[in-house]
Amino acid sequence: MTSPTIPNMLIPSHASTKYWDRICVVVQQSCFRLLKNQEVQATCFRKSVTISDKAQIASYKVAELIALKQKPHDIAESLILPACLEIVKIMFGNEAQRDVLKIPVSDDTIKRRIIDMLGFIENAVTAKLSTKNFALQIDESTDISGKAQLIGFIRFVDDTEIKNQFLFCKELIGHATGEDIFNSVSSYLEEWKLSWENCAGICTDGAPAMRGSIKGFCSRVKAINSNIVSTHCFLHRESLISKSLPSNLKSVLEQVVHMTGTICNNKKRVYCLKLRTELNFSSQTLLKDIKP
Template structure:
């Protein structure tokens, strides 16, 4: 029961206030009063549930630490402020276990004082010392790129390099993509700001919100409400812009009735065409951002997606130069409906795409990613930067036809973990690339879970144990924990 409560992110009191009364009533109806009385011997108090969750959390951490002590691993970390004010440091780990690469929750602890690089490193180092983990076994660290994490002198990465000089540090690719795509030139920046002002004018006035929703319902629109823009939510721009563009007729009618000055924008075809382009381009950016998210994402996969998007930018630039915009379907449809040519927008669109390409090149410099083709397919790659011994092992591996058949049926991580005993040097080199995190997606997703667990109604909760039982892939050893408990003879 305690594990189910933790997995569902519910308050510890739910067992006593809801689950047990419901179970008693169900049992009494189905089996009778005598059977239902037996359930009363089950302890379900708030303190009991909390102790059970702590016991399971400690068992999960013990199992995880035992795995990490015999394996190389990589970590990702991020810090954020919870509902009560304290900053929480959340750390995930990726390691080799049972012939595969596994991701799991490591810890979530409140930062006692300041969130400086020294303080965060001290927390990491204390955890490593307390659990007898070696920094030499940590081969990768992924952060969000904030100064406190990546500062050259006192950042967390710099401090980690003092104890593990060969560690691979990664700036989260999702953060980099968001930074590269957020900049707009003056022309499109004004359109976005006007769009936000228009949405706020309606959303911040409850009467306007209700009247506009009624108008949309009467007209049979797909949407009933506009969406607020949130700067920290990277995927919000596309939805806000698309919603405004699709409701442009309703907005024009509503703003005209209200004698608002903003009606001149939604009645201007040039402004609406720019809005259509922004909705289109942010749709493409959102698709890229979403593709970078998820579990089990490696540097190779994410780099391929970024490289593909950079090639698309160059294709789009060429087409715009040739006065074509058919890659942006809503924009093309709008221009055709209003008998407009792209000539008036071509310069602004080309400048925006050029600036975006420049930013992507800055945040994602061209690396020698082809040097890792032997990891993707060791049976067809020839050019490598391997040492002599590693090249010999690659020659042996690529000649093994049995492994070639298995390679087609397994994931990269499973394949390289399986050949680690036979081709040790080569597999370790490959896993050094595959094990490090490419993004801090797991931390970001876990902060969402933390916000549910530690809400304003549970603001004093020490959230680490609940978080671990909720998020960890390791199952607690319930039978072992039960054997360690002594039953009360009176029960």
């Protein structure tokens, strides 16, 4: 029986009685109560959805900070969240503390967040590179478990700005030969629909697997695109030179390294050095300007 038929049934039997007005008031109050409950439920639902969205954003922000600082994933659950709970409880009260508890920061969650952000970065970078030239820096290293890891960085021009981006880190399956490195990089480029034809340059170390004249990684790439310019990383060259320096030059290099480390390990010294450099530059510029 629908609600519109209720008044029609009540009118004949109660229209002439003193209870009709009271029945109308009761029905009206019930309708208002139902509407109010719906509004309260809708408000609570919107609030819960808003808190959930903010909690997800906060979770990604925490994961980003952990990745940037290169800290273990469980630090969010063991240190960051407890610290935030104490701060929020003191500053804003128990209700705000309950909202902070809704932020997902478990070890596995932080790991998934970092992987998601890596996917977002890859999508953004490769979308810009679909029709642009780029340069690659490739290096192979061994981690603490003895597995070979291939790391790639990319440089490209975005509008009028030169950008350097981390591209990938992949485990090498095989013996880390030039062919293995080439297949690994090629499969990654094909996955993101990037072509060797748009590659303008490659920078590697001097290992035979990288720069071998026949089976090296650079030789295999040049067989596809002969216009690619391959360079030997100057940091690797400096490292090789430092191992064969004469004793008098080596002592000077050691002193420079020691002084640099002493300055860089103290923020106050770094600030003073920057300030002094800026003052010297300003004074030299001023002297040039006042010269007749």
